[in-house]
Amino acid sequence: MYKRKKSWQQLLFPLFLCIGILCFVTGCHRDTSVATDKLPLKVSSVDDLKGKKIGVQLGTTGDLYASDYENDDYGTKVERYNKGNDAIQALKNDKIDAVIIDEEPAKAFVNANSNLLILTEDFANEEYAICIGKENTQLLDNINQALEQLKENGTLDKIKKNYTGSDSEKGCFPYIPMNIDRPNGTLTVATNATFPPYEYHQNGKITGFDIDMMQAICDILGMELQIVDMEFDSIINAVQSGKADVGASGFTITEERKQNINFSIPYTNAKQVIIVKNPNATEDSLSFSEKFKQNFLEDERWKYLTEGLKSTLIITFFSLIIGIILGFLVAIIRTWHEKNGGLSILNLLCKLYLTVVRGTPVVIQLLIIYYVIFSSVNIDKVLVAVIAFGLNSAAYVAEIVRSGIMSIEQGQFEAGRSLGLTFSQTMRHIILPQAVKNILPALGNEFIVLLKETSISGYIGLADLTKGGDIIRSVTYEPFLPLVAVALIYLVLVTILTSGVHALERRLASNEKSHQ
Amino acid sequence: MKNLTNDVLIEVNNLCKSFGKQQVLKGITTTIRQGEVIAIIGPSGCGKSTFLRSLNLLEVPTAGHVIFEGTDITDKSVNINKVREKIGMVFQQFHLFPNMTVKENIMLAPVQLKKLTKTEAEEKALTLLERIGLSDKADAYPSWLSGGQKQRIAIARSLAMNPDIMLFDEPTSALDPEMVGEVLSLMKDLAKDGMTMVIVTHEMSFAREVANRVMFFHEGIICEENSPEELFTNPKNQRLQDFLGRVL
Numbered sequence: 166m167y168k169r170k171k172s173w174q175q176l177l178f179p180l181f182l183c184i185g186i187l188c189f190v191t192g193c194h195r196d197t198s199v200a201t202d203k204l205p206l207k208v209s210s211v212d213d214l215k216g217k218k219i220g221v222q223l224g225t226t227g228d229l230y231a232s233d234y235e236n237d238d239y240g241t242k243v244e245r246y247n248k249g250n251d252a253i254q255a256l257k258n259d260k261i262d263a264v265i266i267d268e269e270p271a272k273a274f275v276n277a278n279s280n281l282l283i284l285t286e287d288f289a290n291e292e293y294a295i296c297i298g299k300e301n302t303q304l305l306d307n308i309n310q311a312l313e314q315l316k317e318n319g320t321l322d323k324i325k326k327n328y329t330g331s332d333s334e335k336g337c338f339p340y341i342p343m344n345i346d347r348p349n350g351t352l353t354v355a356t357n358a359t360f361p362p363y364e365y366h367q368n369g370k371i372t373g374f375d376i377d378m379m380q381a382i383c384d385i386l387g388m389e390l391q392i393v394d395m396e397f398d399s400i401i402n403a404v405q406s407g408k409a410d411v412g413a414s415g416f417t418i419t420e421e422r423k424q425n426i427n428f429s430i431p432y433t434n435a436k437q438v439i440i441v442k443n444p445n446a447t448e449d450s451l452s453f454s455e456k457f458k459q460n461f462l463e464d465e466r467w468k469y470l471t472e473g474l475k476s477t478l479i480i481t482f483f484s485l486i487i488g489i490i491l492g493f494l495v496a497i498i499r500t501w502h503e504k505n506g507g508l509s510i511l512n513l514l515c516k517l518y519l520t521v522v523r524g525t526p527v528v529i530q531l532l533i534i535y536y537v538i539f540s541s542v543n544i545d546k547v548l549v550a551v552i553a554f555g556l557n558s559a560a561y562v563a564e565i566v567r568s569g570i571m572s573i574e575q576g577q578f579e580a581g582r583s584l585g586l587t588f589s590q591t592m593r594h595i596i597l598p599q600a601v602k603n604i605l606p607a608l609g610n611e612f613i614v615l616l617k618e619t620s621i622s623g624y625i626g627l628a629d630l631t632k633g634g635d636i637i638r639s640v641t642y643e644p645f646l647p648l649v650a651v652a653l654i655y656l657v658l659v660t661i662l663t664s665g666v667h668a669l670e671r672r673l674a675s676n677e678k679s680h681q
Numbered sequence: 682m683k684n685l686t687n688d689v690l691i692e693v694n695n696l697c698k699s700f701g702k703q704q705v706l707k708g709i710t711t712t713i714r715q716g717e718v719i720a721i722i723g724p725s726g727c728g729k730s731t732f733l734r735s736l737n738l739l740e741v742p743t744a745g746h747v748i749f750e751g752t753d754i755t756d757k758s759v760n761i762n763k764v765r766e767k768i769g770m771v772f773q774q775f776h777l778f779p780n781m782t783v784k785e786n787i788m789l790a791p792v793q794l795k796k797l798t799k800t801e802a803e804e805k806a807l808t809l810l811e812r813i814g815l816s817d818k819a820d821a822y823p824s825w826l827s828g829g830q831k832q833r834i835a836i837a838r839s840l841a842m843n844p845d846i847m848l849f850d851e852p853t854s855a856l857d858p859e860m861v862g863e864v865l866s867l868m869k870d871l872a873k874d875g876m877t878m879v880i881v882t883h884e885m886s887f888a889r890e891v892a893n894r895v896m897f898f899h900e901g902i903i904c905e906e907n908s909p910e911e912l913f914t915n916p917k918n919q920r921l922q923d924f925l926g927r928v929l
Contacts, residue, residue, distance in 0.1 A: 579739055580776035580835075584790035584842060585766030594789060598780045 204444035208263040210286055211439065215239040217262040220252035224398030226417040227265035227437050230289055247396055248359045250639045253278065256442055267415055268436040269329050269374075273361040277642045280446040284439040291417040292431035293363075295379075298404050299427055308411065308429050311385040316432075320381050325433060328362040328374040340377035343384040351389040353543075354379050355409035357397035359639040363415040366636050368464050375413040378432060395626030399536075401426055406540035460646040466637050470647075473633025474654060480550045480629065481616045487555025488615065492562025495519070497592060499563070500570050504578065505588065515563070522560035528621045530557055535625040546627040550619065558615045565607045569600030602673045609666030613659050620655070630654060688715040690846055690877055691736060696745035698731055705731045707901035708745065713846070718878045720888035720909070723898035724924060729881045732898065733848050736879065737761075737768040750845070766794060769839030769847040773854050775831040777823035783810070783834050784819040787841045796842065809837040813867055829860030833867050840871075847871065849880040885928055889913050897921045 208217055214231075216239035221227040223245040234241040244261050246252040252264045253274045265288055266274075275281045295312075297305045315321040323338035356375060358364045364373035371392050383390040393409055400412040404426055417435065418428050451459065461467040495515045502512035522530065531553040539549060573596050581591030601608075623632035634651035638644055691713040698706040705728045713719060721729045734740040736747060738754055738761050746755050754764050778786050787806035791797040797805060810816045813833045823831055832852055839847060849868065853861045865887050872878060872891050882888055888895055889909045897905045897912065897920075905918040913929075916922045 574774075574776075576772060576774055576776040577778065580770075580772060580778070582762075583737055583739060583765055583768070583770035584839070585762050585764075585794055586790055587762050590793050594793065595778050595780070599778075602780070 206441055206444070208439065208441045209284065211284075211288060214241065214263060214439070216241055218242045218244060218260070220244045220246060220255050220261040220264040222249045222252060222266065222397060223247055224401075225249075225266070226289070226291055226419060227267070229419060229421070230437060231265050247398075248357075248635070248639060249274070250359055250642065253281070253440070253642065254644050256281065256440065259442070262441070264440040265437055266440060267360070267363075267417075268438045269362050270360050270415075271438045271440050273365075274642065275440060280443050281440050282443045282446075284441060286439070288437040288439050291435055291437065293415050293433050293435050294418050294428040294431045296401065296404055296412040296416050296422065296426040296428055297410070298407065299425070301410070302427070304410060305427050305429065307386055308382060311382040312430055312432055314385055315378070315381055321378065321432060324374060324377045324381065327377070329433075340381055342380050342390075345384060345387065347383070347387050347389045349387040351391050352379070352383050352386070352411065353391045353393055353409045355393050355395055355400040355403045355412045356414040357400060358392075358394045358636075360397075360415055364413075366469075366640055369468055374433075375415065379411075379413050393626060394628070396624065399624075399626070402536055406536050408536065408540060456643060456646055460637055460641050460643055461650070464640075466640070469628070469633035469636045470630065470650060470654065471633075473628055473630040476547060476622070476628060477616075477619050477630040478658075479547060480554060480619045480622060480627075483551040484554035484558055484615055484619070485612060487551065488558030488562045488611075491555065491559035493566055493597075495559065495563035496566035496570060499567055500592075501588060519560050519563060522557055523564075527554070527557045527618055528624055531621060531624060546622075546625055549625060550622045550627055550629075554615060554619055557618070558611065561611050561614075562608065565604050565611060566600065568607075569604035570596055572603050573599050602670075605666060605670050605673065609663065609670075612662055612666070616658060616662060617655060689713070690715050690717075690750060692746075692748040693736075694746040694748065696732070696735055696747065697743045698728075698735060698740055699743045705901055706735070706742070709901075709903060711896070711903060711906070713877065713879065715845075715877055716875050717894060718872045718876075718892045719880065720892035720895045721879065721881045721898060722883070722885065722888060722895060722924075723904075727898040728901040729896075729898040730850055733850050733879060733881050736848055737765050737770060739770075766790075766796070766842055767845045769842060769844035771832070771835050771839055771847065771849045771852050773851040775823075775828070775835045775855070777831055777835055777838070779823050782820050782822055783815070783826075786823070786834060787838045790838070791841050794842075802841070805841055806837075809840055810834075813837050827860060828856045829863045832856065832860075832864045836864075836867060836871075846877040846879065849878065849882070851881050851883065853882070853884060883928070885913070885925075897924065899924075 208214060214234055215237065219231045219234065219241065221231045221243060228243070228245060231243045235243045244252070244255065246255065249264075249266050249270055252261070252266065255261045256264050257278060257280070268283075271283050275283055295308060297308065312321070320340070324340055326334040327336060327338040327340070356364045356371065358366050358371040358373070360373070362373055363375045364371060366372075371394060376392060379392075380390050393403070395403060397414060400409070400414055400416075401422065403409040404412045412426075415435065416422070416428070418431060422428070461470075495518070498508055498511050498515050502508045531550065534553045535546070535549045577595055577599070578591060581595045582588070586594070619629055620631040622629040623635060628636070630651055634647040637647040641647070689712055693709055693711050693713075696706055696709040697704065709732055721733065723729045731740055735742050738747070742755055746753050748754070749764055749768070752759055752764065754761060778789070781789065784803065784806045787809060788799070788802040791802045791805065792799055807816065807819060810819055813836070815830060815833060818826060818830065818834070823834070826834070836847075836852075852868070853864050856864065861884070865884065868878070868880070868887075869891055880888070880892070892909050895907060895909050895912045896903050897918070899920050905912065905916065905921045912921070913925065916925055
């Protein structure tokens with residue numbers, strides 16, 4: 166009876182915590198800005214950028230231009246964000262003064278955020294093109310020919326109007342993939358689907374100008390189109406390493422980029438513009454239930470979370486298995502070496518492995534495994550994540566297990582061996598059962614860390630739970646609810662994991678409870 | 682007295698052991714015959730425990746040979762696990778497996794090493810427990826038991842493998858005084874049944890009563906070795922005389 170009550174209390178605490186956080190944040194997240202007399206803009210022209218904080222998306226041409234201002238005599242600062250939307254959020258929260266970004270996404274952002282406006286003065290004019298690996302000249306020729314053809318027959322114009330045309334044109338020319346044989350293989354296109362109207366998430370799919378254009382090109386080339394979503398600054402790497410055949414993500418032609426990749430002929434003109442906050446407009450303030458509807462119910466956006474959760478659970482589960490198996494193996498090899506001598510080479514390899522894995526950040530390991538080790542292999546990202554997190558976790562598990570083994574007195578080994586049991590029999594029946602009991606809290610902790618660490622899977626474009634929240638954020642321009650929802654889901658998962666470990670601890674401890 | 686045969690069980694030849702620069706055993710040569718009960722006495726640090734632990738290679742000798750039933754077990758090609766099955770060992774700190782019940786402690790080795798089936802091993806465990814008077818503790822965990830009970834179970838655990846010889850490393854040193862008797866009396870029973878035993882001990886009266894040979898170790902060598910009557914009543918070596926003067 167007493168035990169049951171206790172476990173209930175353990176579950177109740179996080180539950181109250183969740184509710185508390187929710188009440189706190191919903192209560193706080195009211196728009197407090199008060200409309201007053203007309204206030205001046207912080208930045209009203211290109212010249213005004215000097216001495217201000219400029220937000221850009223990492224690796225974009227906006228980033229390149231803004232960098233010219235950095236380290237000038239006026240103390241201009243450049244803040245680089247992984248997504249354009251993150252820069253917009255920062256602008257809305259007054260963390261920065263202006264955002265330099267491509268015109269079309271800027272329009273989309275401003276449409277969705279009534280208290281932002283685009284300065285009439287353009288910042289820069291540029292051209293978009295598709296990027297292709299240096300050595301892949303045959304593909305470059307094919308794509309250029311296809312683009313010429315699309316320009317001549319008006320298809321490209323229609324696609325352009327469909328996404329960036331006047332209000333009456335928008336949405337009127339959807340491109341429908343042709344029903345043809347595709348004998349020439351798959352064209353893998355890397356993109357960053359947070360860049361409306363060129364590429365963005367809608368109804369659980371990635372769509373946009375670039376996507377329709379690539380579909381049209383594939384239709385001409387007789388190829389199957391495959392879209393791979395990743396961070397913008399990873400796309401050129403992906404094209405270079407062969408992870409993707411081409412990159413189509415509103416790439417502006419620049420000299421720097423030309424050194425690493427080839428560009429197709431340009432397919433559209435674009436502008437860089439400046440977005441600032443309009444101090445005279447108040448934000449449309451939606452009620453909580455409206456926001457909830459917008460973030461989770463419209464377009465079945467909750468599916469981004471459930472699908473992401475599925476990936477997160479799959480990755481965590483299999484990494485955990487790899488971590489446990491490999492971790493115990495490494496610990497046993499190391500212990501064997503310590504107790505019996507021998508296995509010197511294996512022991513050295515284990516030590517090297519532990520040093521490298523524990524000495525570098527897991528996100529770097531994930532990127533290296535994806536972009537370097539499996540660079541030219543077409544491999545499932547979930548598998549890559551499982552390998553990366555499994556290998557990482559195993560290193561920590563190994564040292565935890567080894568410390569557990571060392572906590573068992575030498576006499577237990579000797580008693581086992583003196584009976585004629587082999588090293589492995591002694592380990593399996595005598596040492597490990599005791600060691601595992603001692604290290605269970607530390608192991609539980611490692612599993613919690615592992616579960617939360619998988620949240621960086623988005624770095625290789627894997628749609629895990631965190632990325633799911635990010636996708637919703639990029640469509641609804643609302644940081645708050647998706648982030649809190651994601652946080653709550655992690656909290657619940659960790660709570661379940663923790664109570665599972667506690668239950669196991671209690672069961673194992675019952676052995677040695679004093680007898681009644 | 683006991684029925685001694687002349688079969689040599691263990692032959693120790695010039696056994697040396699060093700820990701780093703410190704030489705703990707400086708060339709021990711002796712013979713242990715079947716049915717003998719040998720008590721090893723000596724001041725702490727004299728190498729008596731190291732000698733005992735060398736007999737089943739828990740300590741690997743630096744030099745010399747241990748020949749058990751005709752096999753040189755210091756030879757690296759010998760499967761030491763097979764040899765250890767025949768050499769029981771009892772430790773000062775008992776070293777029962779705390780994650781198993783008493784019965785499981787006794788059954789583990791015979792079952793894992795395929796000496797007995799699970800049913801046979803369980804039967805054997807219960808028989809042994811009955812013999813040591815702890816039948817009611819079969820399903821208890823070691824942490825529930827007193828020191829004396831633990832040590833008797835540790836002895837039963839070794840006996841379950843039907844060893845040809847039993848090594849005891851100060852079996853009563855960690856016990857409260859009132860529990861020493863129960864362990865010694867069990868060992869006496871074993872001796873009476875003809876078990877070959879080598880016992881490192883501080884219990885002089887026990888050594889005198891049960892052993893048929895006593896070895897006095899000092900600074901890594903066997904200083905004096907004799908029948909208990911002779912060794913205790915008529916010690917020849919000055920160091921032995923000093924030692925006995927201190928402990929008796």
